[in-house]
Every structure is written in C-alpha cells, then in structure tokens.
Amino acid sequence: MRSVLPAVAEQLFRDxxxxxxxxxxxxxDLLIALTPKDLQYSIMLRFxxxxxxxxxxxxxxxxxxxxxxxxxxxxxxxxxxGSGTLxxxxxxxxxxxxxxxxxxxxxxxxxxxxxxxxxxYLCQAMAVTQQESVSDQQMSILLSRTSAP
Amino acid sequence: xxxxxxxxxxxxxxxxxxxxxxxxxxxxxxxxxxxxxxxxDLSRSMLLLAAVTAASELxxxxxxxxxxxxxxxxxxxxxxxxxxxxxxxxxxxxxxLHESTNTCPTPPSLIIVDRLEGFLCGAGGSNxxxxxxxxxxxxxxxxxxxxxxxxxxxxxxxQRGSNSGPxxxxxxxxxxxxxxxxxxxPSGTDPLLDVLDRYFQVRCTxxxxxxxxxxxxxxxxxxxxxxxxxxITQASFTKGCEEKxxxxxxxxxxxxxxxxxxxxxxxxxxIWLSLTEQWFLTFFPPEHKAESTCSLPLDQGCQTHFSxxxxxx
Numbered sequence: 153m154r155s156v157l158p159a160v161a162e163q164l165f166r167d168x169x170x171x172x173x174x175x176x177x178x179x180x181d182l183l184i185a186l187t188p189k190d191l192q193y194s195i196m197l198r199f200x201x202x203x204x205x206x207x208x209x210x211x212x213x214x215x216x217x218x219x220x221x222x223x224x225x226x227x228x229x230x231x232x233x234g235s236g237t238l239x240x241x242x243x244x245x246x247x248x249x250x251x252x253x254x255x256x257x258x259x260x261x262x263x264x265x266x267x268x269x270x271x272x273y274l275c276q277a278m279a280v281t282q283q284e285s286v287s288d289q290q291m292s293i294l295l296s297r298t299s300a301p
Numbered sequence: 302x303x304x305x306x307x308x309x310x311x312x313x314x315x316x317x318x319x320x321x322x323x324x325x326x327x328x329x330x331x332x333x334x335x336x337x338x339x340x341x342d343l344s345r346s347m348l349l350l351a352a353v354t355a356a357s358e359l360x361x362x363x364x365x366x367x368x369x370x371x372x373x374x375x376x377x378x379x380x381x382x383x384x385x386x387x388x389x390x391x392x393x394x395x396x397x398l399h400e401s402t403n404t405c406p407t408p409p410s411l412i413i414v415d416r417l418e419g420f421l422c423g424a425g426g427s428n429x430x431x432x433x434x435x436x437x438x439x440x441x442x443x444x445x446x447x448x449x450x451x452x453x454x455x456x457x458x459x460q461r462g463s464n465s466g467p468x469x470x471x472x473x474x475x476x477x478x479x480x481x482x483x484x485x486x487p488s489g490t491d492p493l494l495d496v497l498d499r500y501f502q503v504r505c506t507x508x509x510x511x512x513x514x515x516x517x518x519x520x521x522x523x524x525x526x527x528x529x530x531x532x533i534t535q536a537s538f539t540k541g542c543e544e545k546x547x548x549x550x551x552x553x554x555x556x557x558x559x560x561x562x563x564x565x566x567x568x569x570x571x572i573w574l575s576l577t578e579q580w581f582l583t584f585f586p587p588e589h590k591a592e593s594t595c596s597l598p599l600d601q602g603c604q605t606h607f608s609x610x611x612x613x614x
Binding site (some may be wrong): 214222224225226228242243245246247250251255256258259260261288289291292293295296297 | 342385389392395396397399400401404434435437438441442445446448452453456457462470492496498499
C-alpha cells in the first residue's frame with residue numbers, strides 16, 4: 153500500500169475538478185437542484201473511499217479545509233474535524249494524526265485515507281479551500297505536532 | 302542509497318574494471334527514499350559512507366540525524382550532524398529544514414536518520430510493541446514529514462538551478478522481526494515495517510550470511526546487501542541494459558577480524574575501514590586484485606575533498 157492515490161481515485165478528482173470549473177461559470181440562481189452529475193460523483197466517491205466519503209463531503213460543506221502558507225514557500229493543509237480538533241496534513245503524501253487514519257488505514261489497512269485527507273482532495277478539486285498565512289516558525293511547529301494543542 | 306552506492310562504483314572503478322564507463326548523472330526521482338534494514342552498527346557505517354560519498358562526490362549538502370554522538374569527526378563534518386534526543390525533537394528539526402537558516406546558502410539534498418527504532422521507542426506515550434496504533438502513527442508522521450520535506454527542498458533546489466536535486470532521504474531501522482522481539486504473528490511481519498513501506502521507495506536489506514563458507518574463508522562476518530522495492534522495479538523497467546548493470550541490486554559484504562570491510566559485486570570491490578576512526582577507500586578492479594589501488598587516508602584525502610568546496614554543511 154502506497155501513500156499516494158491510486159489512478160482511479162486521481163481520475164475521479166480530475167473529473168470533479170473539471171466539472172466544478174465549468175459549474176463556476178453558471179450563476180448561483182441557476183443551480184437549483186442536485187444534478188445527476190452530483191449524484192454520480194457521490195456514488196463514485198462512496199464506492200472508491202467507503203463510508204468516509206459522506207463525512208468528507210460534510211467537512212467540505214462546512215469549509216473545514218485551510219491551506220497554510222509560510223514565507224519560505226512551505227505549505228500544509230489544516231482540517232477542522234467534527235469535534236473541532238485541528239489536523240495538519242501534508243501536500244505530497246498521505247498522513248493524518250486522527251485516530252481513524254492510525255487505526256483504519258495504518259493498522260487495519262482497510263481504507264485508502266481518512267475523511268480529513270479526502271476533504272482536502274475534494275476542496276482542492278472544487279476550489280473551496282480557505283487560505284491563511286503563518287510564519288516559518290509557526291509552520292515548523294504545525295508540521296511537527298500531531299494535532300493542535 | 303542505491304544511486305549513491307552505484308555512483309561510488311562507477312566513479313572509482315578503473316577502466317580495466319568496466320568495459321564501458323557509464324556517465325555520472327543524478328538518479329531518477331523514483332529512488333529518492335530508502336529504508337536501510339538490519340544490524341544497527343553496520344547500518345550506521347553504511348549511512349556514514351553514503352553521507353561522505355554524497356558530500357564529496359556529488360557536492361550535496363547532507364543533514365545527519367542520530368541519537369548517538371559520533372566521535373572523531375573532522376571539524377568540517379561536525380556541523381552537518383544533529384543529535385535530537387526524542388522523536389519530538391527530531392520531528393521539529395526535520396520540520397524546520399524549510400526555514401531560511403537551513404536553506405541558505407544551500408538547501409540540504411540528502412537527509413539521513415540513523416536508528417529510527419530508537420526514536421520510536423516509547424513514542425506516542427506507549428511502551429507497547431510496534432503494533433500499537435500510536436506508535437504506527439508516529440512512524441507514519443515522521444516518514445510523511447520526511448517525504449514532504451524532501452519534496453519541498455527538491456522544489457527549492459530546482460528553483461535555484463542546483464544540480465544537487467532531487468532531495469533524498471535515507472532512514473535506518475531495526476525491525477522487531479530481526480531482533481526476535483516481535484509479536485507471535487505467524488506471518489512474521491512487523492506492522493511498523495508495513496507502515497514504513499508506504500513512504501519508502503527502496504528497501505536496502507542487510508542480511509547476515511551464517512553459512513560455513515564465510516568461516517572457511519577467514520571472514521569474521523559475511524553479509525548480503527540487497528535492494529528491493531518499487532523504486533528498484535521502476536528503475537529496472539526504465540533503464541537500458543547497460544544502466545541496469547550499474548544499478549546492481551545485490552552485493553556481498555565481508556568483515557575481517559582486523560576490522561577491514563570488503564564490499565563487492567560483479568564489477569568492483571570497495572574496501573574500507575569503518576569500525577575505527579580511519580577511513581580508507583581502496584578500489585580493486587576484479588582482475589587486478591592487489592596491484593592497483595587508490596587510497597584516500599582520512600587525514601589527507603577527506604580533508605582535501607572538504608576543503609575543495611564540496612559542501613557538507
């Protein structure tokens with residue numbers, strides 16, 4: 153098991169990104185109902201990622217993902233979990249300090265990733281990631297800690 | 302690791318040793334992360350050799366993390382070694398490599414962590430075996446941080462037009478399976494190793510040869526050193542025939558009673574003293590066993606290398 157996405161998941165996110173780029177051209181008042189495409193993606197996400205797919209979509213709806221940047225150019229993602237805990241995830245490989253990642257992904261090898269990492273991918277694909285700047289020293293502390301104090 | 306050892310063979314093999322001298326060039330990105338498994342003392346020697354080779358032959362800036370102080374280092378080498386006492390200190394030091402104090406004037410392009418199992422011992426507030434989720438998470442955190450840090454430093458090296466990239470990292474680890482202290486799992490696997498395999502593309506295994514032949518040859522210890530993993534597989538599929546030979550996947554390592562170590566494969570031999578303070582590199586083409594040698598005494602050769610501008614810090 154690798155720490156990056158399999159090809160089918162990567163293609164799914166590319167399709168979602170393309171659809172949402174096209175959708176952003178449509179005025180909001182025309183987006184009345186859930187389209188068949190939305191349902192299709194929901195089903196595919198559930199098929200590929202399992203139960204955490206719906207939980208990840210909830211996090212997306214709540215605007216829970218922030219991309220942190222520091223003056224050095226280093227970046228990381230911070231996700232607000234369901235209980236309000238902040239989880240720091242990396243750009244280039246899969247890791248999350250949440251218990252679900254430790255148990256389901258690492259220990260049991262039963263999932264590709266947790267809802268927090270999936271929420272990062274979805275927010276990036278849908279261009280709804282928040283942006284925030286931190287200092288280089290703050291970035292170092294965030295990268296090295298397992299969760300926010 | 303694989304590319305650095307291969308470079309040693311290519312660079313120092315005499316023209317008689319190889320029919321065609323292969324060009325020295327940066328390794329493919331797929332070989333950027335290596336996990337060194339086996340005896341901790343021997344692993345440390347291999348890591349030090351990799352560090353010296355990378356600094357002196359590739360001009361790479363090396364950062365070496367270890368819990369145990371290394372004695373008798375030349376002054377020019379001492380600044381590249383860091384001695385974090387705990388996993389938390391190690392995480393913070395690795396995470397800080399992006400800061401300008403560490404990337405100026407030159408970012409590191411080789412990160413080495415010696416004896417990961419020492420840092421993980423007691424990590425996550427647990428004294429359980431490696432199957433405890435907290436310890437697995439700690440191992441994954443450090444490995445992922447190394448991956449992400451190397452990816453960032455690779456970008457910095459590219460932006461600055463450096464030839465030292467991509468940034469690589471090598472970690473040594475002694476598995477519970479090798480120590481016999483692991484769980485009673487009949488498959489004999491180490492859960493920590495399964496986690497580490499997610500983040501490392503190449504595995505370099507040190508496997509002791511306890512056969513009768515080694516004893517008969519007057520060798521104190523004999524080891525097989527072999528490479529495996531998806532990084533090696535990809536290299537094999539993409540390289541041409543001649544380059545496949547240079548990316549050799551197996552060596553034999555002999556340790557003699559006087560401390561002399563001999564490493565060889567089908568193409569050349571490297572002999573060095575690594576169990577004492579003195580380092581000699583002696584290269585013998587296979588068909589000229591004793592006549593032609595090239596030696597670099599520590600007090601002259603290494604000082605010359607480090608004073609010539611190849612950076613170690």
